[in-house]
Amino acid sequence: MTAVKIRPELSYAWYGPSVLITNTRGECGCDESLSGYFFRETRFLRDLRLEINAQRPWLCAAGAGDQRTLAFNFSYPEQLHYSGGGSGTGGDDIPRDDAGIPHRALDLLSQYQLTFHGFAIVLRVTNRTSEDIVVDLTWHLGTDYADLMEALEGAPREKRVVTAVAADGALRFCHEHPELGFETQVVAGGAGEWVARLGTLASALLLPPQQPQVIRLLVTARDVEPVPDSGGETERQRMVRRWREEIARLRTAGDRNLERMVMQAVDDLGSFALLEGEPDEWLAPAAGVPLYPALFGRDSLTTSWQAALFDRGRLLDASMTRLTRLQGIRDDPNHDEMPGRIVHSVRRGPLARLGLNPYNRYYGDFASPLMFVIALAHLYAWSGDQDRLKRHWDAARRALDWAKERGDRDGDGYLEYITLAEQGPKNQGWKDSGEGILYQDGRPVPAPIAACELQGYWFAAQQLAAVLSAAQGRLADAKAYWHSAMELKARFNRDWWMPEEGFVALALDPEKQVVRSIASNAGHCLTAGIIDNAHIPAIVGRLFAPDMFSGWGIRTLANTHPAYNPIGYHLGSIWSVENATIGFGLRRYGFDVRFVDLMEAMFDLARLYDGFRIPECVGGYARAEFPHPGAYPQANTPQAWNQSAVPLLMHTLLGLQPVAPLDLLVVDPILPAWLPEVTLERLQVGGATATLRFYRERDGNCHVAVTRKRGTLHVVRQPPPESLTADIRDRATALVDRLFHH
16 A cells, blocks of 8 residues: 655644644754744744754654654764765774764764643763764754744744843743743753853763763743643643543454554544643644644534544533633624634634734634534533533524524525635635635635535534423424424425436525535535435435545545646545545435445545544545545645544444433444454443444344443444435344344
8 A cells, every 4th residue: 555645844743732843854944934843823943953063963763652752863973975885884994074973973862742832852862982972062943933824834924023042051032022922941951061052052062982861952932821720731641641541442353454543543632632721621622733733613523523432522522611612702893703603713823813814713614603513412412411511502502593693694594604804714614715615617606605514504403402402301492493494404405406416506606596516515415414315315326426436535526627626625625524424424324335435435545644644635536547645735634623534434334323311322333344343442321331342244244242331321223213225124123133132
């Protein structure tokens, strides 16, 4: 299998609001504009380079210990001219550098580890000769306090004044701005006496034979915005460690790579915890690295509900708590804020803080408010916790009120968006790029736009709000939400169905004319349940037609569209998070064979990448035409909701439908031949914890057995209630099978 690298010129680590981006040598500022140490999306250290006797050591190997650690192995000095053999020389002809140090006399092991607001470098230098050696070690250091987006662009948008103070073996950089007040402190310690000068920390180091000398460099970011303590660094680490220790575990027979893939994805989700705000918000995940180490509303919600199988909704509860505290309370066109809206993004870099863009707290997104309600239903389904439901219910209700009263701009019963903020994105649906919604001839659709998937989200949110209202005894509200949802579904199938294409329109334009482009958005409508049963087979068939399904996944736009671009953001690329969402819908309606095809494509895709981390969006090239699918040029990897897509695919494969308020778990596994057995250990549903073994017999029939259980949990075998392929006989057989294999 091809090994594909995304951003191969970079190495990076992340932890909370800290991101360290280096070149492959562990250096910053040498040959890559994006490199540096970023805290809250501000570059607190731009330049970082180690020299020995004014030369860069020779890189032998580079790697990573975990998400917050980088590790490098160097040699000094390295021989560059060879005459044969491993060393290239023999006898007494030992190469030396200009200072007389023998070839490969020194080996260096360097580890970088991130903390909440800084990082430490531990450098171990060992003299491998039989004589004392003295070398000059110098760290070259500098900063510019650029916004992450400015670093990506390669140039600051405004001039910044940075001062530096050197004293007592330490450097201190300060941003001379009355509103920002950033400060970076760099301290060298360990072996040697360190002298600080403007831009360098240097030491003449005596290295006895075979005695490792350890040097430490500590970089600390100080922000004018206080860092909430509440137990400090130790408590933050303890919380993430506790989360990892308590998650469910997956074991597989057959393809063990699948086990590693799923558990790596879940482990990555813990590494995305922002660890910001109040302690009950700390686990809310960032969107992705290196470009999105910040809170994005729909990303955080989607990531968290997709992974709830493994943590019973702890990430989800933290995300919803954070978003509730940020929910819109006023009308502010400059940030597209309205009462009840859920925040789209909270960026912390200088551009946002100074109001040079609206993203310090931006609300221009129609998906997040609806996803908040959908996520709350998932949280309640897994936890059965009435207290959690009540704590988030008011925010969910306000979001639904916003959709009804403000989201439907013209009162026609559909949600339409138009951006008011000057620098806000044009599109506010699933596809939020400026080119995301196009007519069939390639022209951009003007605002206001009613995107099809938003109507699906609204339908699902109202249906689930009806269920949640009933769970709280609010029966009149439940009835009203349910009737509103069903009326929306009837309107939608009347106005959006395109019989000639056998597909759902991408959008309605300002004149309420259908936009006929064939795009992946219809797959969201499938999953949301808004499409009439009679239309679903045609939708599924169209999604898997050659112009939509590449062999790696379903494209965002058909490759027959005149605007198709396989590496365009929403013009034909493939998003694994979207494909996992569509897969959920395929199983919901009984298209099991198609789901397995899609799941296998996604797992094959993950195998291409280091750590099984599928990039933010990959290219739409057909699988038959190139060894890998390509990628969007600025793709994040990893991206949080892509990592959560992997556990969602496993959730869907096993057919899990938790109903924690009833102490119930409904299952319907469909294991392919290459995956004969899956075991879920420490699965939590409500107050119960269980180990479930799913297995496939030679005849292809799949079963489930509860091998361990603590607390009350009823496990029932049943196809999804909306399945178009399961009849009464299938449901009766499933019940008997579950009783027989109990």
